[in-house]
Amino acid sequence: MFDDTATDAAIANATHLWNGYDATWPPLVTPDQTVNGDVAKFIGPQEAMSFPGWSQIFGWLPLWNTIVLISSSGTVHVAHHALKEGNRKKFVQWLGLTVALGVIFLFLQAEEYVHAYQELGLTLESGIYGTTFFLLTGFHGAHVTLGTIMLLIAFLRGLKGHFNEADHFGFEAAAWYWHFVDVIWIGLFIIVYVLG
Amino acid sequence: MSTEGSYYVPEQSKLPLAAALGMGVMAFGAGSWVIEGGTSTVFLIGTLIMAMVMYKWWSIVIQENTQGIVSDQLKHSYVLGMYWFIFSELMFFCLLFWIVILRQSTSWSLDWR
Numbered sequence: 201m202f203d204d205t206a207t208d209a210a211i212a213n214a215t216h217l218w219n220g221y222d223a224t225w226p227p228l229v230t231p232d233q234t235v236n237g238d239v240a241k242f243i244g245p246q247e248a249m250s251f252p253g254w255s256q257i258f259g260w261l262p263l264w265n266t267i268v269l270i271s272s273s274g275t276v277h278v279a280h281h282a283l284k285e286g287n288r289k290k291f292v293q294w295l296g297l298t299v300a301l302g303v304i305f306l307f308l309q310a311e312e313y314v315h316a317y318q319e320l321g322l323t324l325e326s327g328i329y330g331t332t333f334f335l336l337t338g339f340h341g342a343h344v345t346l347g348t349i350m351l352l353i354a355f356l357r358g359l360k361g362h363f364n365e366a367d368h369f370g371f372e373a374a375a376w377y378w379h380f381v382d383v384i385w386i387g388l389f390i391i392v393y394v395l396g
Numbered sequence: 397m398s399t400e401g402s403y404y405v406p407e408q409s410k411l412p413l414a415a416a417l418g419m420g421v422m423a424f425g426a427g428s429w430v431i432e433g434g435t436s437t438v439f440l441i442g443t444l445i446m447a448m449v450m451y452k453w454w455s456i457v458i459q460e461n462t463q464g465i466v467s468d469q470l471k472h473s474y475v476l477g478m479y480w481f482i483f484s485e486l487m488f489f490c491l492l493f494w495i496v497i498l499r500q501s502t503s504w505s506l507d508w509r
Contacts, residue, residue: 324430336492343485353454362462369471370461373478380482384489391496 248322248329249312251394261312262393265305266385269344272301273382276351276375283358286365292358295371298378299355302348309341333392340381340388347381350374404470411453418445 252260279294316322316333324334354371357363363371425439460466 332492332496336496339489339492349450357458362458367461369474370458373474376478376482380485384486387489387493391493 248320249316249333249393261308261315262389265308265312266389268301268305268308269382269385272298272305273379275301276378280372280375283363283368283371284365288358288361288363291363292355295351295355295358299348299351302344302351302378305344306341306348309337309344312337336388336392340384343381343384347374347378350377404465404467409456411449411456414445415449415453418442418449421445 249262257263275294276298279291279298282288282290282294322330322333324330351374354363354374357370419442422439422442422445425436425442428434429436429439
């Protein structure tokens with residue numbers, strides 16, 4: 201189909217970056233597979249964050265994170281409705297609550313990382329599982345951080361009375377973004393924590 | 397700031413350039429931070445650049461809004477901009493999910509050729 205003969209530059213790169221790395225398409229061989237072979241697929245932490253069983257369900261941090269984030273999507277929706285009805289006081293209160301829930305989520309996520317590193321041995325070095333776990337949750341966390349900042353700005357503007365019933369896209373855009381972050385978390389919760 | 401009919405043409409801005417620089421420094425800094433023995437200095441410099449860009453950018457947009465110079469056409473462009481921004485973010489996460497689903501599947505050696 202296409203010419204996959206390695207160029208000189210590609211060979212030089214491979215030598216410098218990952219010696220012995222076999223470049224294939226699609227690029228499904230990870231650098232640690234070149235070191236550890238097929239074993240790399242199965243290298244993982246001693247314990248993961250996955251579903252701990254029904255008896256320990258209330259101690260399962262990812263579940264609490266899910267509850268916090270879904271609630272915050274609800275509170276931002278209430279705030280939006282309050283604003284559309286022209287009730288600015290209610291708008292600011294519910295938006296403030298949303299920002300607080302966002303901060304709580306980030307705090308719990310930081311707690312989870314500490315737990316993963318210190319107690320589970322789940323680190324960036326623990327194989328493909330470790331890298332994908334932190335890649336996904338890290339990128340999601342970065343998005344929650346940005347979403348929280350956007351909602352915080354909308355909150356401060358709300359306090360200053362910048363928004364009215366008809367003109368409030370600055371807030372609405374942040375709310376859309378927040379719902380998006382919530383939807384991604386649900387996908388992440390199912391794929392990484394429930395099925396993972 | 398100039399107005400051509402009802403079409404809003406904003407002033408030239410160096411903020412996107414500064415944002416790109418800040419994001420680049422942040423990404424590089426984050427990478428070198430998580431490598432064994434790395435430090436967070438470069439990441440924090442990137443964060444500082446981004447914080448300054450965001451402060452300035454938000455100030456300008458809020459000023460435009462409170463001065464009432466935002467036309468309907470510009471408002472519509474904000475809505476469309478947000479649609480496509482969130483769509484691209486969605487695609488980004490689809491990619492990450494795809495990686496995980498591949499990892500969870502029994503074999504990595506999907507031969508697509």
